[in-house]
Amino acid sequence: MRALRLTAWGEPPTTAEVERPVPRGAEVLVRVEATGLCHSDLHVMGAVPGALPYRLPFTLGHEVAGRIADLGSEADGARVGDRVVLYGPWGCGACDRCATGRDNYCDRRDTLAWHGAGLGRDGGMAEYVLAPSARHLVPIDDLPADQAAPLSDAGLTSYHAVAGLRHTLGKGTTTAVIGVGGLGHLAVQTLRATTESRVLAVDVREDALALADRSGADFGTLVRADTAQVLRARTGGTGVDAVLDFVGTTQTLELAVGVLRPGGELAVVGSGGGRLAVSKPGVLPPGFKFSLPFWGTRPELAEVVALARSGAIHVETERFPLSAASEAIDRLRRGRVRGRAVLVPD
Template identity: 80%
Template sequence: MKALRLTAWGEAPASVEIERPVPHGAEVLVRVEAAGLCRSDLHVIDAPPGALPYRLPFTLGHEIAGQVTALGPDADGVAAGDRVVVYGPWGCGSCARCAAGSGNYCDRRDTLAWHGAGLGRDGGMAEYLLVPSARQLVPIGDLPADQAAPLSDAGLTSYHAVSGLRPALGEGTTAVVIGVGGLGHLAVQILRATTESRVLAVDVREDALALADRSGAHFSTLMRPDTARALRARSGDVGADAVLDFVGTAQTLELAVGVLRPGGELAVVGSGGGSLTVAKPGVLPAGFRLSLPFWGTRHELAGVVTLARSGALRVETECLPLSAAPEAIDRLRRGAARGRTVLVPN
């Protein structure tokens, strides 16, 4: 079968022919219908030798939807023909958090040579994917594959970040989304569908603001020197109850802190290299609370799928054949991708 594999650190991934895997034990073989392309893939591709614990080679792709085609003799919970989305953060599989469906916070994460599908283990940028257990699969019914695949990271990570803030987002509150890309536009929709908060959006691109508006933002604005003041004005001059930063640079973190009200909550999702200095007293709002959400739980993935199937959540996608992966990677690197890029096996 064809697969896009990382074969050497510092080099572009290669399209190669490898053997189609055969499921053993509790494993499940999934025929891939769609695989999302994520900035996390760029972090892996660009990583210098030794920066990640992963052993080469492996197939890229951690946002995956497809159809079950074969099962190992000990597999249960799914049947051949079932359409599924793959829960990507594969942990050790045996700690309490993995057993509870929270592989994203596996207790043994720092000792593993992988972080999930396409992250040290073979992923979904291939014609078939071998999944270690049916526990990593969530049914999608008739949801289109290009809509389902991005839910497993872009949708799930956004949903998980919003879930941690939801108690603070009742009637009359304000939430700010910084960065309206593959994750941010879904966060806007999730906030609208699951909270009563007024949703404000910020980006540096006009087309991203148009995407925010299509996603349901009550107000969107370009990032400028006076953006914090403009956002505070939209919150009744008290500041935002919560900010979700999907960029994570020094500039966006400064904006986030500048717009938060006392007791406000900040979820930093983006990995843009920025940092905050925690000091008391200091510039952070009194009562400030910070979270660093990573991916999400299997139960939350089922919730994301339910939202998408209800029509409350729609991913803005750009579909390309798997053979066009180099072009897709280049477009993502240049910031030219719109919404979420999805690769479809040829």
């Protein structure tokens, strides 16, 4: 079968012919219908030797949807023919957190040579992908594959970040979403579907603000010198109750701090390498709370799928054949993808 493989750190992936996997034991073989392309993939491709614990080569792709094609002799809880989305983060499988579907916070994460499908283990940018266990599969029924695949990271990560703030997002509150790309536009929709908070969107691109508007944002603004004042004006001067930062640069972190009201919460999802100085007293608002949500849990992925099947959230996608992966990667790197890029087998 064809697969997009990372064979050298810092080099573009290459298309190769590899053996179709054969499931053994508890393993489940999934025929891939769609695989999302993520900025995390760019980080993996561009990593310097030794930065990640992964062993080369491996097939990329951690946002995967498809149909179960074959089962190992000990596979339980799966049926050939069922359509599923893969839960992307794969932990040790033995700690208390993995046992409850929280592989994203596996206690042994730092000791593993992988972090999931396409992250040290063969992923879904291929015709088939092997899941180590049926516990990593969530049914999608009739949900289109190009909608289901991005839910496993873009949808799940956004949902998990919003869930961590939901306790503070009641009626009369305001949330700012910084960065309205593949994750941010789903965060806007998740906020509208699961909270009563007003949503203010911020980006550097006009087309991203148009996407925010289509996703249900109450207001959108470009990043300018007065963006903090513009956002505060939308709250009557008090500031916003929460900020979801899907960029994570020093500039966006400073903007977040500048618009939060006392007791406000900041969740940083983006990996822009920004720094925020914490001191007391200092510039941070009194009662400031900070979190670094990572991916999400398997039960939350089932909740995201349910939202998508109900029509409450919809992923804006651009589809590319797997053979055009290099074009999709280049466009993502240049910020030219609308929503989420999705690769489908030729």
